Amino acid sequence: MTVYFIGAGPGDPELITVKGQRLIRSCPVILFAGSLVPEAVLAGHRAESVVNTAELDLDAIVALLRDAHAKGQDVARVHSGDPSLYGAIGEQIRRLNALAIPYEIVPGVTATAATAATLGCELTLPGISQTVILTRYATKTSMPEGEALADLARHRATMAIHLGVRHIERIVADLIPYYGVDCPVAVVFRASWPDEEKVIGMLGDIAGKVLSKGIERTALIVVGRVLGAEGFADSSLYQKA
Template sequence: MTVYFIGAGPGDPELITVKGQRLIRQCPVIIYAGSLVPPAVLEGHSARTVLNSAELHLEQIIDAMRQAHAEGLDVARVHSGDPSLYGAIGEQIRHLRALGIDYQIIPGVTATAASAALLGCELTLPDVAQTVILTRYGDSSPMPPGEQLADLARHGSTLAIHLGVKHLPRIVDELLPHYGATCPIAVVHRATWPDQDWVSATLADIVERVAEKGFRRTALILVGHVLGDAPFSESALYRAGHAHLYRQGH
């Protein structure tokens, strides 16, 4: 018996791995995050038990896994995006280890990747940014030392900020000293869902633009000069004359 933590992707039911889809369809027990995972992701399943974890607390989730283990039934534990990012799987894994229950993590497409695809951009460009920082805005729970937004912003790299849209004015105030008022920023609401929407602007006017849209939750904030028209060099990988293992230099 195994508990499979499956990344369902950002919303589009086709943005799930073949392995993740196969496991959902074959596992006799499914526990899915119904607040963020669309029902279409579960289409084709043959499970005898389907639980929406949005209606459960941690102890109830673990009890369901314990019961499945006692009956020798595999569990598809379906999370949105990639379960290793803000998926709250660490606390579940801690219980599973204590109970001696096997588990595996099946990666998924992140909201960051989906938002970049929607915006039609690359998040790492030569000379502009070679680092992407994925973080969340500390509100309901404090951030660890050294991980305040200002600490991360001083690097000037591409930022992907989760759970922060309702605090956008404060976020902009913290970013301005490090990125400048003309730095591009995008707020993407429910990327890949049928009602997806987004705003691309600068730090100077993003707050007003987002207020007009009325985004309140389920939005990702992307910040960085890679989102604009900053000049950048071509990569060495495809540069003529650059030799590597698969291509001789000319």
């Protein structure tokens, strides 16, 4: 018996990996985060038990995993995006280790990758940015020392900010001293979902645009000079030499 932490991808059911889809269709037990994972991802399953864990706490989820283990049933534990990024699997893994229950992580397409796709851009361009910082805005969970947004902004790298669109004005205030008011920024709501929406601007005007759209959750903020860049050097990858 194995618990498979499966990354369902950002929302588009076709962006799940082949391995993830195969496991969802073969595991007798499915636990999925229904608030973030569309049910279409579960299409073709033959599971005996399918549970939406959106309203369950950690103890209740672990109890279901323990019951499946006792019955020798593999579990597809389906998370949005990639489960290793803001997936809250660390606490589940700690419990599984204590119970000696085997597990495996199946990667998924990240919200950052889906956002870059919908923006039609590369996040790493020669001479502009070769670093991507994935982070979040401190709200209920504080940030460790040295990881405050202003600390990370000093690098002026491409930055993808999760879980912070409701605080867009504060985020902009933290970023402008390092990126400048004219730095391009994009806010993408539910990237790859049918109701996806994107707001494009600069740090100087993005807050007003986002507030006028009423976007308050489930959005990724991407900031950096790679957005809309033109005057960058070709990479060495395809040079004749």
